[in-house]
Amino acid sequence: MTTLHLLSQSPWRQPLDSVLRLLGADDALLLCGDACQALHTGSEAWSLLQTLPATVRLYALQEDLQARNLGAAERVTPVDYPAFVELCAQYDKVNGWL
Template sequence: MSTLHVLSHSPFGDSRFTSCLRVLGEQDALLLCGDATYALQPGSSPFERLQAAGLNLFVLAEDLQARALDTPDWAEAINYAGFVELSIEHDKVNTWL
């Protein structure tokens, strides 16, 4: 059973980012949106953890653009239609509030 995990809060503010990475399963995917996209700042600890994790990583393109961040080669930028598609493809969606 696959789960789409959705993070929207900064990885620097609390433990949601770390907790999410800990529970990700092999068939799961992670979508970064809002301030969670700051995890893709090159050289940061969250960036290095995501890069090393080798997971199915997606990021909302407009949130990256709003924060002047680039999409790393190991992640896929999507739009809102892509978000809906990911939600349909996975058995569950877990939003980390």
């Protein structure tokens, strides 16, 4: 069964490595809030994301990217709220990391 993992905190507050340890090959990661700060290319968090297998999908909430002047780097799909909801339904379960 697949899981959509929701991250909302900065990777410096909520280290990514523990999330990544739980990710299955068909799971996905959706970044919102300050979790999007992981997308600063060249950051430690960004390097960690690069180690994910290609099958793991990466999403980021469009408005949170915009607010932080972050572009969606390669392999990151920006989503709006309706798409966010669709994703939640698409995966077997959703796991929020508080």
